[in-house]
Every structure is written in C-alpha cells, then in structure tokens.
Amino acid sequence: MGGGGPHVVVVGAGSTGAAIAHDLALRGFAVTVVERGEVGSGTTGRNHGLLHSGARYAVTDPVAARECIEENLILRKIMPEGLELNGGYFIALTPEDMDFRQTFLEGCEAAGIPTRELTKEQLLRMEPRLSPKILGGVMVPDGVFEPYRFCLSFLASAQARGARVLTYHEVEGVLVEGGRTRGVQVRDRIRGRELTITADAVVNAAGPWAAKVAATAGCRVPLILAPGVMIAVGVRYSHRVVNRLAPPGDGDIIVPQRFTSMIGTTSWTVQDADLIPIPPDHVERMMDAGEAFFPGFRRQPKRGVFAVARPLVGPEEDQAEGEGFERAVTRDFACKHHEAEGAAGLFSVTGGKTTTSRLMAEAVVDQVGRWLGFERPCQTRTEVLLPPRRFFTERVVS
Amino acid sequence: MSWRLTLKIHRWQPGDRAPYYDHFTVEVPEEAYVLDAIEKVWAEQDRSLAFRHACHHASCGSCGLRVNGREKLPCITPVTDYPNGSTIQIDPLRHFPLVRDLVVDMGPFSQAMEAVRFSIIRHASEGVPDARSSEPPILPEEDHEATRFENCLECGLCVSACPIAGSALNYLGPAALAAAERMLVEPRGVDPLAVWEAIDHDDGLWRCHGAFECSAACPSEVDPAAAIMRLRRYGPKVGQVARQQRR
DSSP: OTTSOOEEEEEOOSHHHHHHHHHHHHTTOEEEEEOSSSTTOSTTTTSOOEEOOSGGGTTTOHHHHHHHHHHHHHHHHHOTTSEEOOOEEEEEOSHHHHHHHHHHHHHHHHHTOOOEEEEHHHHHHHOTTSOTTOOEEEEEOOEEEOHHHHHHHHHHHHHHTTOEEETTEEEEEEEEETTEEEEEEEEETTTTEEEEEEOSEEEEOOGGGHHHHHHTTTOOOOEEEEEEEEEEESSOOOSSEEEESSSSOTTOEEEEETTEEEEEOOOOOBSOOSOOOOOHHHHHHHHHHHHHHSTTGGGSOEEEEEEEEEEEEOOSSOOOOOTTHHHHSOSOEEEEEGGGGTOBTEEEEEEOOGGGHHHHHHHHHHHHHHHHTOOOOOOTTTOOOOOTTHHHHTOOOO | OEEEEEEEEEEOOTTOSSOEEEEEEEEEETTOBHHHHHHHHHHHTOTTOOOOOSOSSSSSOOOOEEETTEEEOGGGSBGGGSOTTOEEEEEOOSSSOEEETTEEOOHHHHHHHHHTTOOOEEOSSTTOOOOTTSOOOSSOOTTOOOOEEOSOOOOOHHHHHOHHHHHOTTOOOHHHHHHHHHHHHSOTTOOHHHHHHHHSSTTTTTTOOOOOHHHHHOSSSOOHHHHHHHHHHHHHHHHHHHHHHHO
C-alpha cells in the first residue's frame, strides 16, 4: 500500500477528507480513510454545489475570495469530468444593490476575479426568465460541481495510489499512548465488528463531528455548527449561477444544475449535527427569495428541502452568541495539531469550503509531513483527477 | 402537521442466513421526504442501520431504494405519497450485490457505465454534436454554448426495475445503453466504434425485451427505453459507418 511513507488515517470522506487522502497518497504516504456512512453523506453532500469564483467574499473576506478564484482555476484543469462551467452573475434587485456595485467590482479586482458589467437588457436577453424588475449586474466565473462526485474523484485518485477507503466504518476512539496518537478504534458497520487501525498520524476531517472525534482523545476542537436551508425545484431558471449583488445574506444564491434550480441559504446554529429539523419559516423565506429573482419560483414543486451543518471555525474560548454572528465568522479553515493537549499526531481540520478543499488539503498535509519528517512537495495543483465512477470500479475493499 | 409512518426496513448483514425486516415508527413534518424519515430512524432508534445518501435533492443518485416494491429516490419522495399512519416497506435495489441493509455495491453498474465510456459533462447545446476541443473561456461570452451534466444520475433505479436485469446477470442494463446512445449522438472525443462494440452483443442492446420499466422508474428524465429503441434503429448504421471510417 502507498509509496512506503508513514501511514495516515483520515477520518471523514467529505470533500476535505477526500482531498487530504488524495494529497497524502500523491506524496507517497500510506493512507486509510474511515467514513461512518456513504461518501459525502455529511456536510459536503448537501452543499449548494457552487464552484465559487470568490466574488461572494470579495468585499467581506478578501483572503477567502483570493483562495476561491485560485482554486476555481485549478479545479477547471484537474476535474474535467465534474464541472458545469457557464459562469455566474451578481444581480441588483434594488437601488441599494446598484450602489453596492462599485465596492463589489473593486473587491473583485483586488482579489483577481475577472468581471464583466452587464446591463439589464443584456441580462434579460441571456436569461429571459429573470424578473423584469432587475436593475443590472456583473458576470463572474462561478461554476457548478456535484458535491458527491467531487469527493468520489479525489477518492478514486487516492485509491489508484493505494489508499484504502473504508466507508460505513465509524471511529469510536482515537488511540493515544504516552502523549502520541497511535491510530483509531473503528466500528465496521457492515459486519458489525470492532477493529483497530494503527497509524503514524490521524487527520480528523469529520466536519461538524470533528469535535466529537477529538473529544475521544481528550482534545478540544472549537466549532460552530451553522446549518442553512436549501431548496431545489424542478425547473432550470437560468443557464448561469445567480447571486444577489449585495453583502452576503439569506437566500442570495440560486445554483442551476441539470434541469433544476437550487436556492440557498439561511444560517442558524445547532448543537447536534446528526439530525437537523428544517425550520418552516426558513423554507418560506427561501421561496420568497427565489421569487424575487424568477417570477413563478414560489409555485414550483419542490425537489428536495435539506439542511446540513457547516463546520465553521469557532472561538478558542467560549464567546457570547448574538444574532447573525456566525455569518461574520471567516469562511477560512483551521488545522489544529493537538500536541499540547497530549495527543501528538492528531490533527483536526475545521472550516473551509468545498471549492477550496484542495488548498486545505495541501496546507494540512504540509503540516502533517513536517511533523512526521516526511516532507514531499504537493502535486495536486496539476494532477488530473480520475472520473468519479472509478471509485466504484476500482474499489479495494478490506 | 406531522406525518406518522411505520417503516418496515430490510435488514441483512454479511453472515446472516436470510434477510429480515425491522419495524420503526417515526413522526416527521408533512413536508418531509422518505429519506428524512429513514435518517430519523438511524439518528433516534437504530444506529446500526446502513443506508446510502448524500445530496438530498436528486443530484447524486446515491440513495436509490424501493418503497413498497417501487424504485424511488427517497430524497425526493414526499412522505405524503403514503397515507398518514400507514406502514411502508423499504427494500434495497434489486440486481445489485447487497452490502448491508439498504446499501448495495455500485461496482458492476459503474463498470457497465465505464464500458460505454460515459462522460457526464456535455459541452454543447441540446442536440448539437460536441465540440470538446474548445475549452470554455474563464468568463463566458454572451453566446457561449452551455455545459451541462447529463441527466443520468447513475442511481441504478432503472436496473433495479428491469425484469431482464434479474434474469440475465451480464446484461449491460438500461442506464448503460441509454448512456451509449448519448455518447453516439455526442461523441465527446470518444471513438464511436468502441461505444458501439461495447453494446452490440447478446448481453447488450439486443437483450432488452421492451418492458419499459426503466423509463417508468427513472427519476431524472432519461427515458432509457426510448434510447434503446432508437439505438436499435440507427445503431447498426452508426457502427457500420464507424467501421468503414476506421479502415
């Protein structure tokens, strides 16, 4: 297995874990991924599928904006089988939105995001179903990915380099001896048996469950679990992604995909990510928001209503909660080495976005490699990923 | 208003001599989908239950199963499709290797899709032969030709619904044949002869008996049966032309 390097266990097969597994395998590590359910069954699977251009963050979070556009351009090259590349718009619905345009364009320029201003007439010609009440807009290089296949591509590529991907295997505990991480205790949910997997390091990429995984080793992962409601309808209203030309808020993005459109999202906080009840008023708000862009949206039959917790980077110490505070939290990510907490070799990753998961993986694997004394250059910027289906055709099951 | 259903769920794990059913009663909002009910059973009643799911909006195709014998994507099947207070039977897809409970192995299905070289990204407008050579510009022009994911979600519902797939183990199945038709209409850089040769045999295009169950089961507007019938009409000609071109 692998290229003779140290053995790293990755907990979680969402976009973060999948990209980390691929990066590790490409640098010659031996890799085992353990995932308690199906690939992408947590936060990643239920995300919006928006390949960010970064424009959404251009004004509020310039670092995230720059990362997004850089990763967007890389993914176009390494994921040829997984992207709808039609671009996106930021559209003004009110005079206040139009006033925001200059700030928005300056933010995009500073982050290196290409833009093109469009008049109301141009927009309505390109997207005839847009509300005639729109005032104007800006085109940006947004795109659409399929979250599930996004993960499968990374995992298929990792598998081709010897990684073992154990789905339906749940981590019950991170094993620590003498201040050092030795592996994980896992429940094989297929056969209903326990197994111990020894490892030189463990990367905890369990998303909203990362705090629970770390807690088994007596470690703390500061997390804010911030779900959002998304709704799909069975009509494709636009060729391109539609965003509201305004600072980030509720119901400001409609992502088209195949013959559907998906509106999102809201934001609130929860304590438990396992089962998230959908607040009915959020559904109403989303349908109204869709109606503002596309007359008739409200009356469309729904094709899925769902919410899942974003695992946002939380404060190190307890911090007072206030309305809307989770939106202000950076969309950046954190990789915490739990050495000071007595679990050297356990790394927990939180935050980030699927669009930037390759970059997160690069940073995490740099850190893990440095600590293990196995430093190899990252190669994921140019390595073209395998088609997602290969995950199933070339499965190496234990 | 809430909706109360009893889920009679298929259980089996490696080592079990025969599958059996467990009953779970759950209450969910009437706006919920069958997948929400299954997830609630897992979260609150039985953590050993294994089922597949990811996107919850009929995009990934991972959650396919049978409700009362009918192939469904439970993520878009409203609980109100079944009477309040009723019992619904949840079974895994047929004609797939069973892994556990409701989880099946997508390996053989994926191999069939690979055999016809199915690529899910279309770089063309409806019906226009592909021009994959031209890479889309980073910021598309106004008249840019749309790129689209193929409608096929590779969920496997059509294969489960197909009576032939149950009797002919090596049958390529409706999803792969429909995919082959798309690849012949829009080659996307793939050799059409290779696609034709992958389906022109007894376990391919000519095995279908025209039951049309696949098209009834498809949740994503693919209509595999119609694709198979079209292929039978023009496929041999496409194969012949491709063969002559190769010579």
